[in-house]
Amino acid sequence: MFRVRRVLPALLFAAVPLYALAAPDFDRDAWRADYATLKQALERDYANLAWIGSTQSGVDLPALDRQTQRALDSAENDAQAEQAIRDFVAGFHDGHFSFLTTLQAGAAAAEPPSVDLTAADAASGCAALGVGAGGHPGFSLPFESLPGFKLLSDGMDQPLRTGLLTTPQGPRVGLLRLPEFAPTAYLGLCRQVWQQLRSEDSADDMRDALMDALADAVATALQGFAAAKTDLVLVDVGNDPGGNDSGDVLTRLFTTRPVHSAPLLVSQSPAGTAYLDEQLHRLTGALQEHHPDPASRRLLRQSIAAFQQSRRSAGDAPCDLSWTWSERRDWNAMPCRRLVEAGSSGGPLDYLPADAIADMTIVHRLNWAQDVRAHWGAWTGPVYVLTDAKTYSSAEMFAARMHDNGIARTVGVGTGGDGCGFMVASPPTTLPHSRLRLRMPNCVRLRADGSDEVAGIAPDLPVLPQSGESDRARAWRLLQTVGADWRTRHGGG
Template sequence: MTTSTAACAFERKDWLDDYAALKTALEQRYANLAWFASPQGGVDLPALDKRTRRLLETAEDESMAKAALSAFVSGFHDGHFSTAGAVLQPKIAQPLALPKVDYSRLNATQACAALGYGPARGAAFSLPFESLPGTVLEADGLTRAFRSGVVAAPDGTRFGVVRIARFRQQDASPAACEQAWSERQAKGAMSEADVKPVKQAANAAWLRTLAAQLQHFREQKVAAVVVDVGNNPGGNDTGDWAVRLFTAHDVHSARMMMSAAPLAALYFDEQLDGLRQAQKEQDPTPEAQAMLEQSIAAFEARKAGIAARGCDLSWAWSEQRPWQPNGCSRLIDAGYASGQSSYLPPKAFGNLKIASSIYWAAEVDDLRGAWNGPVYVLTDGGTGSSAEMFSALMQDAAGARIVGRTSAGDGCGFMADAPPVVLPHSRLRYRVPNCVRLRADGNDEVAGVKPDLPVLPTEGENDRERAWRLLDTVAADLRARGAKP
């Protein structure tokens, strides 16, 4: 192809049309748009829009146009708003059928591998605490789910350090899966119906292991616990549940909202299905019956109210308005990060299935308060998604202090599976987040979790020296607060 032919093949108008389509999709589906369109959001969207249009209007080829759209997406600083992989080829007319897994023929190792359980990645501490003088490493994070040990600060203060590399048990507990599979297999042939209970058992084992480590720190009488979620990219709802293990105080989960789009109905239907299944439990107490009915009514009302939350968000490209999640934001209330209820007392209703359908964190009732002393949460620019949910809730509701660097700013992300936005001409694909978690101050969690005790890299300092300085910072804060384990 000659240079002149290539130039003719580039249609600037197509890229401008694609950009207009992307903005329209964001107005309709992007849960964080109203936040970033506010002064609090820290992004000047009108300026970003002008810059993007200028770059597209002067682009001379496809690569320049792609770069303009890439810079637009990056300008939001939202880790969940991102490209969704390469442009896809047309759908195969007769796709090759993938046979179902025959679980009855697999042993525990094979089955758990098929379910996606694999060796932990990034098990090491995010700072090399194990290399510091006086450290006793108790678990390597490989044979056990959590790397952990006792470290000493420069003044001799002893801390328990536990590493949570991610809130996704498939990465962290293959051994727990294999044990659960073997125990269930010993009772008879396995099938696809056994997959869900095995995963639930593996998740429960992961949480029990964490609780046991925290209890061990109590027995060792460490001054405080440092929980390392640096470079933890997130995972699942255990980022909310696990907070209860670090305090005996009542913890109320963050308020959650969703984009007022049809996909919200899918999430509401999922919650309604779980609540209605719980209604079938035998002999529920009158209190449980009433709570289930109230919860069902709440989700039905939300589902019916999706259309009413629609509004024209095109103002976001021309002006900034104060953050008002209940104003013109196209957001609808979705309960809490823990379900319909932000909190239930332990052993609520005397029925775990009912309690956990209303308040998912009821699953850890037996593990609450495994540790009840001072806690410091180590975050950095790689701490995202459900690791931010954990860090934010630890800061807002559990009295923990955040130390290190500001988190990634991924925020809630996704509470319902939705296809990516596909641009009509370039066929570029984008993942668009559909949920928002609100901090105690009402701000969007996508702003990132800021440290109470910043410990930033300094010139000439290696990671080992920074780990030593971080422990010194924590020890000084502990002394200043007069805190005791």
């Protein structure tokens, strides 16, 4: 009897549900309601939900949902409940679907007076534009430390980091580093062209002009490689977080062949509708206000008709995606994905010849790559694109377009898997109880095989880190891998 008296209290304690032991101010039902709100928002607004719910995505969404519900059921305090929702979001493996800073209640501070950047010197002006705030100019692997490497441009005081490297019995390699597809990463370039930038009307115009200067710098580097008789170019977008649409635009500099942008889809949501309306406004304005010639008028009308049809589709009753929490379906067999067509990742038209339309104002409304058409085909030889697990977003778009258009082979490690992010700004989802704020992608870029780019870009030539191997050794092994592939495919030797 003595032993039984000792055991019974423990058994009784174990029989009490965990939620009965929670902190007295912990409201489990409110957290469950937050989770339900999040799932409803995903069904309504998240562009990648159908893909994530597919058998091809690699994510078991029903299992993730069950895991989250169990975690909320067993949570004993707010911290544990919040972690359950954070783990749920992490399980999507979509970097664009992410948390934003939780905001404090209160009146927003007034906007301070604007600053006239046209009077600033290069250092101050570039700093005010945010240039130098991100990006690492060095290569993602230490090619600079390898024998046979010659630095051509450092990417700090000079616009880009570039170099030449010749290995024994190997090709002569031109190395080009693109740390970001955004103007804020290129401080040396900004300072170099500041006198031109300061003539622009606004800070946004200055950043646009800086992107034009980046295209000029990339073209100049590629032309330098050609003049130096390099056998191939290795473009390093490892550890590149992405940026803007230049991940699509700059691909044209590496070939004279036609380059097609990815099919673009937007969510059947207010954000998707806003993007369609924005493009319709731009296309209609070009047709009505810029006196297009007959060929331009025909292309504008075709694009307007396509976007009007998408706009009508966006207004249809949306299909139900609640099945994603209970089953997985084949992406290719889905009758509805709650997405609408929105042209391409390079504008309403996925391709236009460089000489199709002379008027730059009009042609930019149709195909954004036309902005750099003077530099198309700056390099025409073999190209390899180096990626790693920290290659994201616009950098993935670059790698995917280079691969899917047959311009380049990819080498290294599979990318992080952000895919398309945001074609327009949209308000975040705020959960009512916890006040957690999340952003949700409103667009999808499709690969050549029809898959969602959010799955990441697998390398043609995997060069994975190995136990005990230094970064220098892996850089050397990667170059040997590229050299062997180049000899096989292009007859080098």
